[in-house]
Amino acid sequence: MNVAILGVGTVGSSVANILKRNQDIISARAGMKINPVVGVVKDLNKKRDCDIPLTDDINSVIARDDIDVYIELMGGVEEPYRVVSQILKKKKAVVTANKAMLAYHRYDLQNLASDTPFGYEASVAGGIPIIKSLREGLSANHIKKIIGILNGTSNYILTNMMKNSSKFEDVLKKAQELGYAEADPTFDIGGFDAAHKLLILGSIAYGVRGKPEDILIKGIKNVSSEDIFFALDFDYVIKLLAIAKKTDGKVELRVHPALIPKDNIIAKVNGVMNGISVYGDAVGESMYYGPGAGGEATASSVIADLIDIARGNKNPMLGYQPTSKLEELELLPINEIKTKYYLRLRVEDRVGVLAKITNLMSENHLSIDSFLQKPRQSSDEYTTLFFTTHISLESDVKRVMGLLQNEPYVKERPFMIRIEG
Numbered sequence: 277m278n279v280a281i282l283g284v285g286t287v288g289s290s291v292a293n294i295l296k297r298n299q300d301i302i303s304a305r306a307g308m309k310i311n312p313v314v315g316v317v318k319d320l321n322k323k324r325d326c327d328i329p330l331t332d333d334i335n336s337v338i339a340r341d342d343i344d345v346y347i348e349l350m351g352g353v354e355e356p357y358r359v360v361s362q363i364l365k366k367k368k369a370v371v372t373a374n375k376a377m378l379a380y381h382r383y384d385l386q387n388l389a390s391d392t393p394f395g396y397e398a399s400v401a402g403g404i405p406i407i408k409s410l411r412e413g414l415s416a417n418h419i420k421k422i423i424g425i426l427n428g429t430s431n432y433i434l435t436n437m438m439k440n441s442s443k444f445e446d447v448l449k450k451a452q453e454l455g456y457a458e459a460d461p462t463f464d465i466g467g468f469d470a471a472h473k474l475l476i477l478g479s480i481a482y483g484v485r486g487k488p489e490d491i492l493i494k495g496i497k498n499v500s501s502e503d504i505f506f507a508l509d510f511d512y513v514i515k516l517l518a519i520a521k522k523t524d525g526k527v528e529l530r531v532h533p534a535l536i537p538k539d540n541i542i543a544k545v546n547g548v549m550n551g552i553s554v555y556g557d558a559v560g561e562s563m564y565y566g567p568g569a570g571g572e573a574t575a576s577s578v579i580a581d582l583i584d585i586a587r588g589n590k591n592p593m594l595g596y597q598p599t600s601k602l603e604e605l606e607l608l609p610i611n612e613i614k615t616k617y618y619l620r621l622r623v624e625d626r627v628g629v630l631a632k633i634t635n636l637m638s639e640n641h642l643s644i645d646s647f648l649q650k651p652r653q654s655s656d657e658y659t660t661l662f663f664t665t666h667i668s669l670e671s672d673v674k675r676v677m678g679l680l681q682n683e684p685y686v687k688e689r690p691f692m693i694r695i696e697g
């Protein structure tokens with residue numbers, strides 16, 4: 277089986293190298309030899325650590341008749357969508373790791389692909405076979421909930437901030453050097469990459485058609501050392517969570533930093549590792565753990581898709597047969613989310629301020645679960661207050677944050693983290 281690798285960067289070069297290094301076992305499992313016959317790049321002068329023939333002329337590669345499978349590893353959204361559409365129209369199989377493209381175009385691609393094999397295992401959680409697990413292994417279940425750490429870079433940063441008191445920028449740089457981060461790392465730290473992956477899982481679990489702009493997406497950029505101090509003191513850890521669950525006949529999809537109790541199994545997923553807990557009505561909870569980013573781990577999933585194609589396996593791309601009539605579940609509006617919340621406020625340290633804040637919270641239906649005030653430095657006229665709430669409505673919390681921001685005794689924009697578990 278001849279394959280072309282469109283994009284020979286971190287993941288593409290690992291695919292080429294593993295296909296060569298593990299050729300025996302891959303051929304034995306696939307039932308045929310898988311040959312990477314050409315790679316496409318932008319800059320032919322760049323030094324690379326793999327030795328397949330390269331070109332910068334993508335159109336000449338798409339026009340070839342001797343390629344059986346195209347592996348899209350370029351990144352981006354519209355350009356790869358155009359390229360992949362062109363390939364599918366020629367009825368040639370495609371494998372991709374591109375979750376950003378799938379977050380916007382997965383249903384169009386499913387229609388275009390029809391019976392043509394389309395693999396995307398590597399698009400969610402790097403080396404963990406979560407697509408296969410959800411689409412095939414758990415296919416008998418109604419999925420009640422998915423809670424996951426789906427971005428290796430953010431988890432690597434948060435873990436190092438919590439365990440080694442590292443600085444955000446230093447750890448991000450290290451994650452980029454290790455090949456974990458996206459070409460534009462704001463996708464990682466802004467929560468967008470995890471959201472792209474969540475939308476893919478949401479389609480397999482619930483058939484939802486949302487796009488990134490339809491769901492709640494918050495990143496880790498504003499998580500401070502004070503939040504980490506509070507978390508550690510109250511036996512929590514902070515993780516960037518991706519959550520999909522059925523609530524009142526609708527589907528809730530959200531990505532945001534969350535405080536979770538430190539003995540929760542997801543709390544123990546550290547570094548570049550990803551972890552996904554899936555709750556099915558028949559199976560109960562099952563947990564998937566492994567490396568979420570990096571060339572070799574991601575290439576492992578890409579090649580698993582190639583082997584599936586060589587074996588002639590046929591699975592409906594998003595897990596449902598095209599003829600099935602599913603009730604389409606709506607997305608739960610963001611303001612209707614209910615969970616517990618942590619609030620951090622920087623305020624003037626004087627008589628009556630705390631009373632005003634707690635009054636404002638109670639007038640807006642927020643019930644306080646715990647409270648902490650750090651003793652202030654003698655030279656400082658401000659202090660930091662930390663609150664956690666009982667289960668509250670997102671719209672109430674947002675209203676309180678907006679009202680507090682306009683109070684004269686509040687020095688900085690109030691900051692909130694949702695609490696899970």
Ligand code: NAP
Nearest residue numbers: 283284285286287317318319349350351373374569570574
């Ligand atoms: P990367 O290192 O930036 O590699 C991208 C490759 O694509 C480069 O070789 C680049 O050429 C080539 N390229 C980009 N635009 C092109 C165009 N228009 N025409 C021809 N070649 C083009 O990216 P990566 O980390 O390997 O990621 C690739 C894909 O896998 C992305 O969709 C990413 O989201 C996904 N992914 C990555 C990881 C990971 O851990 N890195 C994990 C899961 C999924 P030059 O080398 O000449 O610049």
Ligand code: HSE
Nearest residue numbers: 427428429456458569
């Ligand atoms: N940038 C992504 C991450 C790569 O850090 O998880 C894997 O999809």
